[in-house]
Amino acid sequence: MGTVWLTVAQLGALIIALALAYRPLGDYMAHTYTTTKNWKVERGLYKVIGVDPDSDQTWQRYLRSVLIFSVIGVVFLYGIQRLQEFLPYALGLPPVEQSLSFNTAISFVTNTNWQSYSPEVTLGYSVQLIGLTVQNFVSAAIGIAVAIALVRGFARKHSTTLGNFWVDLTRGVVRILLPLAFVTAIVLIVGGVIQNFNGFQAITTITGGTQTLPGGPVASQEAIKMLGTNGGGFFNANSAHPFEDPTAWVSLFQIFLMLVIPFSLPRTFGRMVGDNRQGYAIVGAMATIWVASSALMVAAQSSLSGTATAAAGGAMEGIETRFGTVLSSLFASSTTLTSTGAVNGMHDSFTGLGGGLAMVNMMLGEVAPGGTGSGLYGILVIAIIAVFVAGLMVGRTPEYLGKKIGTREIKLASLYILATPALVLIGTSLSFAIPAVRDSVVGTSMANTGLHGFSEVLYAFTSAANNNGSAFAGLTANTPWFNTALGAVMLLGRYIPMVLVLALAGSLAAQGKVPATAGTLPTHRVQFVVLTIGTLLLVSALTYFPVLALGPLAEGLK
Amino acid sequence: MSTRNATLRQVWVGLRLFAIMTLGLGIVYPLAITAIGQLAAPGQANGSLISEGGSVVGSSLIGQSFTDANGVALPQWFQSRPSAAGDGYDGSASSGSNLGPNSDKLLQQITDRKAAIAASDGVDPASIPPDALTASGSGLDADISPEYAREQVARVAAARNLSEAEVSKLVESFVAGRDAGFIGDPTVNVLQLNLALAALSAGP
Numbered sequence: 001m002g003t004v005w006l007t008v009a010q011l012g013a014l015i016i017a018l019a020l021a022y023r024p025l026g027d028y029m030a031h032t033y034t035t036t037k038n039w040k041v042e043r044g045l046y047k048v049i050g051v052d053p054d055s056d057q058t059w060q061r062y063l064r065s066v067l068i069f070s071v072i073g074v075v076f077l078y079g080i081q082r083l084q085e086f087l088p089y090a091l092g093l094p095p096v097e098q099s100l101s102f103n104t105a106i107s108f109v110t111n112t113n114w115q116s117y118s119p120e121v122t123l124g125y126s127v128q129l130i131g132l133t134v135q136n137f138v139s140a141a142i143g144i145a146v147a148i149a150l151v152r153g154f155a156r157k158h159s160t161t162l163g164n165f166w167v168d169l170t171r172g173v174v175r176i177l178l179p180l181a182f183v184t185a186i187v188l189i190v191g192g193v194i195q196n197f198n199g200f201q202a203i204t205t206i207t208g209g210t211q212t213l214p215g216g217p218v219a220s221q222e223a224i225k226m227l228g229t230n231g232g233g234f235f236n237a238n239s240a241h242p243f244e245d246p247t248a249w250v251s252l253f254q255i256f257l258m259l260v261i262p263f264s265l266p267r268t269f270g271r272m273v274g275d276n277r278q279g280y281a282i283v284g285a286m287a288t289i290w291v292a293s294s295a296l297m298v299a300a301q302s303s304l305s306g307t308a309t310a311a312a313g314g315a316m317e318g319i320e321t322r323f324g325t326v327l328s329s330l331f332a333s334s335t336t337l338t339s340t341g342a343v344n345g346m347h348d349s350f351t352g353l354g355g356g357l358a359m360v361n362m363m364l365g366e367v368a369p370g371g372t373g374s375g376l377y378g379i380l381v382i383a384i385i386a387v388f389v390a391g392l393m394v395g396r397t398p399e400y401l402g403k404k405i406g407t408r409e410i411k412l413a414s415l416y417i418l419a420t421p422a423l424v425l426i427g428t429s430l431s432f433a434i435p436a437v438r439d440s441v442v443g444t445s446m447a448n449t450g451l452h453g454f455s456e457v458l459y460a461f462t463s464a465a466n467n468n469g470s471a472f473a474g475l476t477a478n479t480p481w482f483n484t485a486l487g488a489v490m491l492l493g494r495y496i497p498m499v500l501v502l503a504l505a506g507s508l509a510a511q512g513k514v515p516a517t518a519g520t521l522p523t524h525r526v527q528f529v530v531l532t533i534g535t536l537l538l539v540s541a542l543t544y545f546p547v548l549a550l551g552p553l554a555e556g557l558k
Numbered sequence: 559m560s561t562r563n564a565t566l567r568q569v570w571v572g573l574r575l576f577a578i579m580t581l582g583l584g585i586v587y588p589l590a591i592t593a594i595g596q597l598a599a600p601g602q603a604n605g606s607l608i609s610e611g612g613s614v615v616g617s618s619l620i621g622q623s624f625t626d627a628n629g630v631a632l633p634q635w636f637q638s639r640p641s642a643a644g645d646g647y648d649g650s651a652s653s654g655s656n657l658g659p660n661s662d663k664l665l666q667q668i669t670d671r672k673a674a675i676a677a678s679d680g681v682d683p684a685s686i687p688p689d690a691l692t693a694s695g696s697g698l699d700a701d702i703s704p705e706y707a708r709e710q711v712a713r714v715a716a717a718r719n720l721s722e723a724e725v726s727k728l729v730e731s732f733v734a735g736r737d738a739g740f741i742g743d744p745t746v747n748v749l750q751l752n753l754a755l756a757a758l759s760a761g762p
């Protein structure tokens with residue numbers, strides 16, 4: 001079977017599965033966040049934590065709750081890593097070093113799941129479970145909650161409130177993520193993903209050698225790692241590891257898992273603003289970019305560009321036999337277009353243009369379809385910019401869904417699209433501009449030299465600022481510079497956009513609704529889909545082209 | 559003052575919710591999944607282990623080295639791919655090489671491997687498939703491509719005094735197609751093939 005046919009078949013299977021999930025899951029999520037009825041277990045929980053589920057919060061208070069819960073998460077996760085040796089199932093591992101604990105705590109709370117460490121030799125089962133698995137759930141639920149708050153901003157009129165964060169967080173976990181993860185984990189076990197507390201097991205091979213086989217509660221973590229677009233692997237090799245991702249069909253299923261919530265959220269959006277066509281327009285923009293990027297990735301990975309690749313006769317370095325070129329390419333595109341960052345092949349060994357494309361995917365701001373929640377609020381900000389640009393062209397006050405896009409809205413949206421690139425570019429520049437840091441980066445961290453080494457550093461900051469978490473993993477990131485700088489970048493890359501989005505939501509909710517007139521730009525047609533995609537590409541390309549030319553473009557076209 | 563009190567109240571709410579989430583998602587959920595996995599699919603949940611004569615000899619999902627103590631390939635066994643996990647197929651150190659597409663180091667490795675395989679298997683260097691020359695992402699790849707398995711038939715047959723036809727037939731019986739006919743790539747599981755090979759002949 002040829003590469004083209006394989007790509008069409010595998011991509012087609014994903015599209016069909018996602019299309020089937022779009023309406024039921026999107027509608028269910030809309031119901032989850034709009035119903036006034038609470039489940040019995042939720043009522044009990046609200047009583048214990050002292051929250052009135054009917055009391056709505058202003059955007060400032062909603063934001064404060066988000067930040068408070070996140071700080072608690074960081075402090076707790078830092079603490080249990082430092083105290084690892086006193087926890088059960090530590091597997092004899094020592095406490096995690098300070099800067100690494102700092103980096104890892106932020107990494108999982110911000111839904112990034114960047115891993116400066118090798119899990120097998122760093123984390124025991126206790127930290128993996130009560131630390132990482134928990135954050136995999138709640139960080140995803142927080143992303144969805146913020147997106148829902150923005151959607152309520154569009155849906156409400158003359159309102160000072162956006163909903164209750166504690167209720168949104170609880171419902172996201174209890175009604176959406178936990179049931180889905182539960183079923184998924186069982187499917188994964190049947191597919192061969194391990195779930196035990198066996199620790200490391202030494203065996204004698206048939207040639208008389210010894211081999212150490214790892215154990216661990218992997219499936220329960222793997223399920224939410226993919227569903228919540230987290231991406232932090234139980235093992236160093238992430239989804240390339242046979243115990244995380246044992247067969248080709250499981251890998252395709254994992255791609256589906258990371259896409260299903262982000263691709264269904266536009267339905268939730270359409271439903272909540274009372275016009276399903278708006279959801280179709282947004283998902284149309286997302287899907288177009290996703291399909292195009294996936295096809296380009298397969299093309300880049302099927303080429304023999306690169307001296308080593310050509311010598312081997314195929315880009316199989318860092319690729320598992322059972323997955324092959326096509327499935328690994330599809331996985332790479334989806335993991336970088338969402339905020340997942342899991343890998344089933346090593347991006348560092350991808351062809352120059354393939355690795356570059358992974359970076360471009362993240363640089364688009366992860367909106368096609370993006371992370372759980374963050375993808376939806378990201379593309380809605382782009383849609384606001386698109387409406388504004390269109391308004392400038394025809395000389396009318398821009399409106400989106402009956403809301404006037406005025407000075408305040410555009411300021412917030414502009415800051416949003418500037419924040420992440422600034423973090424990427426400043427972080428990368430400082431890595432080479434500060435003499436002492438440069439020595440550490442070039443001397444210790446970079447595994448490859450020259451252009452490809454530069455790409456490793458650029459990739460790291462792109463991944464951290466966009467909360468992706470994938471890496472050109474040759475980079476030794478467990479140094480004081482990278483642990484600290486990437487930690488700070490992940491934190492700012494997560495919460496600056498959230499602050500701006502919630503402020504935007506507050507400002508939109510406070511407005512009334514202006515009726516659509518003949519001069520209103522229709523935002524449910526193909527024209528608007530094209531406009532949104534164009535705006536996204538233009539904004540990202542202009543920002544990142546120079547720095548891409550220094551790394552992956554130069555290497556890929558050499 | 560009221561804002562401060564409100565904030566403190568929120569912190570208290572957050573702490574309580576965090577504790578409940580940690581209990582439910584970090585302890586109850588994984589333990590429930592473990593219980594179900596161990597009851598419903600214990601084979602998979604424990605790593606798809608393969609036993610031979612009462613002792614575990616490996617996992618059908620995790621690749622192994624078929625080399626002597628010095629890491630030299632043993633001609634009578636089908637060889638796995640090169641591995642960057644520890645000293646090769648170290649289950650406690652999964653990793654790819656992470657060498658880039660233009661890396662001189664990787665180019666050198668590939669050139670060396672190509673020469674070694676061409677010499678040991680007596681084949682044209684240009685005919686050696688890419689997976690034989692490259693390390694996988696996990697370093698624990700259990701599979702090789704059917705092409706690489708076929709390429710090794712003559713060497714293995716000679717080392718074991720078996721006919722090529724016999725070994726070739728065995729290899730073909732271990733070729734697994736794509737999942738559902740279109741997902742992933744065709745594979746041959748090296749450990750399972752070698753176990754069947756050992757059953758066929760005790761070796762030299």
